[in-house]
Amino acid sequence: MKVTIAYLQEPPFGWTGSDGTATGADLDLADAVLRAIGVTRIEHCLTTFSELLPGVEAGRWDMNVPLFVTPERAAKVAFSLPVWAIGDGFLVRAGNPKVLDSYASVAKRADARLGIIAGQVQHDAAKAAGVPADQIVIFEQQADAIEAVCSGGIDAYASTALGNRILAQQIGNAVEAVDHATESEGQQRPPVGAFSFNKSNGELIRAVNAQLCLYLGSSEHRARMARFGLTAKEIDPAIGHRSL
Template identity: 30%
Template structure:
């Protein structure tokens, strides 16, 4: 009887040890560690997931000519066209476009609403703390739109700072908010709006004296605006501050490094074969002055402040 009991105890111990060993292996597999410290649920499998589904989800803001919704409901713009071309190279042909206020794009990205943001978004050190950027696809400067006749003689951010009565409307979350602050414009002079049409409306309705955004954004918006009420400031003086000119690029979730790297690899090929320059030109950009050649300026150098 004792021998039988001992045999049973020994057999039970073997079973328990085997079960424990199996649990460790399964836990290791579920943790996704592929042996080099990276999770298999990281962006390497994310690209495979997108390739399998054939669709990438993209966040964008209504800002022509970077990323915007056309009259036909389709997502358009230079940043959009470049992203479509890159993902086609990666075997992902469909794009699920999600319209969002500019200031909510990175929060939405980090909440898992999008696979990336493609809005010609300027790379900044602050944004680099919350997202990872692909290499720059375009470079651009700033501009001003004022009431017709420019009654207050506004030709620079400095002019705005020197006259505390000037009212400015700016798209929420845009880099121009920080630029104005850095040039000495007080918070009380600035109000924000959800998109560019809303900033134009503020100037037209005399709720603001001036709006600012990138030059290309304002020039294109002027084409569909009542020029009897507002005008583009042709002799605008670009601010001599960090961040100008700006380098635009897609933003990815910080966990999706492999997806971002795959994007960069395909992007480089499209830069070198002339596709990116052609897509910029097709959307109204200068294929030379707005183009960033492969390796000329990197996202890392802008994030670090070297080229910011």
């Protein structure tokens, strides 16, 4: 049995290693779950964020790495059980010269420019917080947004708080990560992410969900995710979300 999973260049969730192989927390989780349900061949397909949902809808691959669950996305694809829950954050230049620590703080500064990857939930969050369209710069690739932060083309790049912390560690002293307080953005709990599938692929979806029920929160799961920086802070809210 073969399964093809699409992924993004977005550490710590997924990226292409120096040896050309796909790696990351989401791919590690997918590997553990798929092997447990009898998949003998796993292929990885690097793509862009804007192609994730259209690709799995069109059957170009079988499943996507986890992304945030929204009603709009759920109308197009089938989501697995949640696998992580992560709030937003900014990647900014060292010292955070414009003191940006939430979408609202960007909206209050007409001279602030916010970078966002096309189609990601951060775009809706920024607009809901009152950030005008002319302060938002859309990128197709994360690498371009990071370069814009470093060069001063934008003042902040919005993504997951965890992802930005990992990026800041990798890039070094030129940038820093700023977590958003969920209360400042009107969130009671961080949003959840889940694998997604073509809605017609019911057999795979059911098998993955059954294994996720057994595996998520186990000592093995926590240990493997810890290697990529995911902790109980990101795991436990997703597990708890199933019963909410």
